[in-house]
């Protein structure tokens with residue numbers, strides 16, 4: 001596989017909810033090490049698109065192709081269920097808006113991280129514990145607290161723990177849905193820096209949904225702008241933010257629209 005070949009491709013992708021449009025006609029490609037931000041106001045279809053790209057939901061139109069480690073493109077919807085589930089464990093990571101949705105709250109911090117390692121084949125208890133401690137330190141959680149469960153953690157710590165849980169198994173592709181909203185502004189800034197550092201260091205491909213253009217500017221290489229379920233503009237992050245072409249994007253960027 002060469003760097004020119006995309007890791008993930010969406011072709012004519014769409015999903016309806018009865019008569020309501022979730023998203024329609026989305027074409028995109030995501031390459032290794034690339035961060036793609038999906039922006040748009042509430043209800044524009046961002047989460048629906050992320051659900052389709054990650055294989056969590058089946059499309060009602062089009063398809064999502066994923067380039068597997070041996071280089072072959074596979075249609076997520078046509079994969080046998082067991083294979084898709086395995087792929088989601090080994091190759092994909094998810095960071096949800098609410099840490100509580102991505103963590104097991106009654107399981108220790110170390111357990112939350114170690115569980116992901118076990119799901120990808122790690123078996124040696126000592127090695128799992130050491131790796132979990134190491135990864136907790138990377139997300140700035142004191143490994144001395146690894147036996148505590150996340151209910152005793154602050155919001156920012158919980159989100160950092162969710163990030164550790166998602167990344168410890170070295171996925172190739174990470175899906176993030178508003179990973180910093182709902183946190184204090186100062187906590188958000190620190191978390192964004194951490195995400196940026198980890199994504200860069202691990203060479204991850206990321207599809208991140210955000211209504212916050214500052215998040216997109218900080219993290220993304222490319223941006224797609226959605227409105228009423230469709231992609232209305234896409235391009236390099238700086239291009240879209242500094243020289244938006246679509247009138248709607250111009251309004252978004254000038255903050256006339258409140259997300």
Ligand SMILES: Nc1ncnc2c1ncn2[C@@H]1O[C@H](COP(=O)(O)OP(=O)(O)OP(=O)(O)O)[C@@H](O)[C@H]1O
Nearest residue numbers: 017020021022041042043044045046047048049211
């Ligand atoms: N489970 C569902 N059942 C019915 N309609 C849905 C469902 N999920 C989303 N929709 C509709 O699909 C459209 C797109 O919603 P989606 O959640 O993808 O937007 P979004 O851009 O992620 O919004 P937000 O920023 O508020 O999360 C909206 O009109 C929404 O009402």
